[in-house]
Every structure is written in C-alpha cells, then in structure tokens.
Amino acid sequence: MPVPVSQAATVASYVLKQKLSGRKHYPLVMMLEPLFRCNLACEGCGKIQFPDHILKKRVSAEKALAAAEECGAPMVSIAGGEPLIHPEIQEIVEGLIKQGRYIYFCTNALLLERALKKFKPNKQLSFSVHMDGLKEEHDQSVCRDGTYEIALSAIRKAVDMGFRVTTNTTLFNTANPERVRQFFDEMMEVGVEGMMLSPGYAYEKAPKQDIFLGRTLTKALFKKILGDAKKGWRFNHSASFMAFLRGDINYECTPWGNPTYNVFGWQKPCYLLADGYVKTFKELIDTTEWEKYGRAGKGTDERCLNCMVHCGHEATAVNDTFSPMGLVRFLKAAGNFRRTAVLSAEEEELLASQPAYEGAHSCASSSSEPSGRDELMEAMASSRGQSEVKTGEEPISRN
Numbered sequence: 086m087p088v089p090v091s092q093a094a095t096v097a098s099y100v101l102k103q104k105l106s107g108r109k110h111y112p113l114v115m116m117l118e119p120l121f122r123c124n125l126a127c128e129g130c131g132k133i134q135f136p137d138h139i140l141k142k143r144v145s146a147e148k149a150l151a152a153a154e155e156c157g158a159p160m161v162s163i164a165g166g167e168p169l170i171h172p173e174i175q176e177i178v179e180g181l182i183k184q185g186r187y188i189y190f191c192t193n194a195l196l197l198e199r200a201l202k203k204f205k206p207n208k209q210l211s212f213s214v215h216m217d218g219l220k221e222e223h224d225q226s227v228c229r230d231g232t233y234e235i236a237l238s239a240i241r242k243a244v245d246m247g248f249r250v251t252t253n254t255t256l257f258n259t260a261n262p263e264r265v266r267q268f269f270d271e272m273m274e275v276g277v278e279g280m281m282l283s284p285g286y287a288y289e290k291a292p293k294q295d296i297f298l299g300r301t302l303t304k305a306l307f308k309k310i311l312g313d314a315k316k317g318w319r320f321n322h323s324a325s326f327m328a329f330l331r332g333d334i335n336y337e338c339t340p341w342g343n344p345t346y347n348v349f350g351w352q353k354p355c356y357l358l359a360d361g362y363v364k365t366f367k368e369l370i371d372t373t374e375w376e377k378y379g380r381a382g383k384g385t386d387e388r389c390l391n392c393m394v395h396c397g398h399e400a401t402a403v404n405d406t407f408s409p410m411g412l413v414r415f416l417k418a419a420g421n422f423r424r425t426a427v428l429s430a431e432e433e434e435l436l437a438s439q440p441a442y443e444g445a446h447s448c449a450s451s452s453s454e455p456s457g458r459d460e461l462m463e464a465m466a467s468s469r470g471q472s473e474v475k476t477g478e479e480p481i482s483r484n
C-alpha cells in the first residue's frame with residue numbers, strides 16, 4: 086500500500102487494539118461531508134440533488150471536529166459536495182491534523198491550484214482528486230469540458246509543492262478497459278501516490294441511471310482492467326479489496342467501517358444510503374439495524390445487492406487481514422495481483438455488450454434525459470433489471 090509508514094503503523098495498531106478489545110462495530114474511515122454544494126454536476130453524482138436551502142448548509146468546523154473526536158477513526162475522508170468551497174475548510178483540516186488523523190481531501194480540483202497556498206504539505210494530508218479516466222472520459226463524466234486539464238495541472242502543482250496526491254476514480258459501464266489502463270499510466274507519470282477505484286453506486290438520486298454496473302459486470306470489468314497489472318501502478322487499496330473487485334474474494338459489506346457525518350448528522354447506515362440521521366456516533370452504532378444491510382443479512386436490502394464500493398467493503402478487507410485465514414487470503418491476493426486475467430466467455434460477452442466509451446452517452450443536462458422523479462425511477466428500474474444479481478454466494482463476513 087503506497088502510504089507513509091507512519092500511516093500504515095497508525096492504522097495497524099488501531100485495528101489491532103479494536104480486535105483485542107473485542108469491539109465489533111469500529112470505524113476505520115470517517116466520511117465527513119461538510120457540505121453538499123458543488124461547482125460541478127456530474128452525471129453519476131448522488132449528493133448534489135438536494136434543494137437549495139440544504140445546499141446552502143455547512144457543517145461548522147467546531148461540529149466537524151467534535152464529530153471526528155467522538156468517532157475516533159484514524160482516517161477521515163473529507164467529501165461533499167466540493168470541500169474547497171467550505172469557508173472553514175482550513176480550520177477543519179488543521180483541526181483534524183492536530184487530532185492525529187490522516188485525511189483524504191476529496192476534490193474535483195477545479196479550485197485546488199489556487200487553494201494550495203492555504204495548506205501546508207503534511208504526511209497526514211492527501212488530496213484525493215476526482216479523475217474518472219483520460220481527458221475525454223473524465224470531461225464527459227463530470228459534464229464539463231476542460232476539467233481534466235485543470236485537475237491535471239493542479240495535481241502537478243500539488244506534487245511539485247510536496248503534497249501527497251492520490252486520485253479517486255469511479256467506473257461506469259462506459260469504461261473502456263484499455264483506456265483505463267492508459268489512464269493509470271498517465272496518473273503514475275504525473276507522480277500520483279496511489280489510485281482509488283470504485284464501481285459507480287446506483288444512487289437513486291443520480292441524474293443518469295443507465296450507466297451503473299451490476300455485480301457480475303463489475304467483476305468482469307475489473308478483471309479485464311487489472312489483469313497483468315503493471316509493476317509501476319500503485320493503488321490506494323489493500324490487495325484483498327482489489328481481489329474482491331476482480332471477484333476472487335467475496336466480502337460482505339461493513340457499513341459502520343466508513344460512518345458518514347454531514348449537515349443532517351450521522352447518516353444511517355452508510356455513505357450511500359440515507360435511511361435516517363442521528364445526533365451522535367454512539368446512537369448511530371447503537372440504533373442502526375446493521376443486519377438489514379449487505380447481501381447476507383436478514384431481509385437483505387435490494388439497494389445493497391449490486392454494491393461493491395470501497396466505502397462499504399474496504400473496511401471488511403482490512404478487518405479480514407487481521408485474522409489468520411484473512412492473512413492467507415491477503416498474501417494470496419498480493420501474490421496474484423499481477424497475474425494474467427482469464428475471463429470466461431460469458432464475461433467477455435458481457436463486456437463486449439457494454440457501451441464502452443466512444444462518446445456513447447451524454448450528460449443529464451441533455452434534453453433527451455428523463456427529468457422527473459417518476460421517469461428517473463423507471464430508468465433506474467430498467468437499468469437494474471439488466472444487471473445480474475447473484476444472491477446465492479456466501480460472502481466472507483464482516484467480523
């Protein structure tokens with residue numbers, strides 16, 4: 086994992102402590118959304134569709150820091166919306182660093198280059214730049230021309246100034262595996278520390294609904310992209326999570342591993358679903374019916390069936406590594422990481438049937454897109470109907 090030794094040691098000793106104390110519901114990465122307002126309107130975004138009076142709300146620095154303190158997770162991912170718009174973002178970052186937390190500052194980087202002077206390079210701070218592929222794919226995904234070049238320039242500047250920089254990339258059914266691999270080369274060339282990958286989650290509120298990946302397609306796509314992984318590629322994930330994406334390990338999700346705090350309070354049960362809010366982290370842990378979520382639980386929630394995102398499953402992978410069998414799985418995953426991918430004929434066929442990027446889709450602002458709630462739900466239902474959902478597999482549990 087391409088992170089500073091101090092970060093790896095902090096996280097490892099934290100997890101060990103939780104395991105030794107027998108604590109089941111422990112957080113690994115707190116997801117802090119200090120606002121939902123953004124200066125982009127990406128087609129797969131599930132965060133910016135709130136009415137204006139909600140988009141105007143901000144989590145104060147005082148509340149954000151108190152929430153992080155109560156939660157106690159060693160890492161905080163500052164997401165949004167666009168955190169650089171938040172008027173107290175410096176105080177939040179400085180306060181979290183003082184608390185000893187490692188920060189992943191998610192940004193679309195439109196404002197990053199100018200904002201860099203507000204921050205000091207620190208091993209506890211990494212800018213996690215939203216990059217959804219090479220120029221054409223990224224600009225299409227964020228629905229604005231020129232954003233790739235702006236983000237790339239900000240990444241270069243941040244790297245030059247000595248900041249840690251990672252990328253976070255969401256992949257949809259329009260991903261062309263060969264071009265994604267070229268994108269990895271490009272990110273490594275500009276000096277990115279590590280790349281984070283996620284299959285797009287089918288947010289009910291996302292403006293475009295026919296782009297999300299089903300579970301079978303996710304595995305086939307990642308097998309294709311990550312097979313024969315180049316030596317120089319660095320990912321900001323555990324080897325076990327990468328094996329999960331390729332379908333080599335079957336993990337259940339750990340929603341409490343990435344608890345989410347935003348303008349409404351603590352969000353139940355995870356970063357992706359919003360089934361209610363509570364005021365304290367303790368209430369979140371004590372009152373959420375965790376067994377309802379994931380794929381193996383009682384009354385499995387259908388919104389979980391196709392979910393393979395890192396904020397639900399990386400914590401399971403990390404937790405698993407701290408058990409004897411999990412360590413074996415991790416070592417096997419690390420050993421297999423660069424192996425040649427062998428896709429079944431069905432997987433090849435499934436990939437070939439996708440609208441791999443050729444300008445095959447357009448942004449939600451296009452007049453041909455459904456605009457009302459009913460049309461959106463209809464589009465979503467039909468896109469879900471196309472994805473294959475297997476519920477019979479028994480995932481490796483979250484404990």
Ligand code: SF4
Pocket residue numbers: 123124125126127129130131132133165166167193215227
């Ligand atoms: S940059 Fe992030 S928060 Fe902003 S619209 Fe895009 S996905 Fe949503």
Ligand code: SF4
Pocket residue numbers: 338339340354355356357358378379380388389390392393394396397398
């Ligand atoms: S499977 Fe995904 S959507 Fe369901 S609880 Fe876990 S992280 Fe949330």
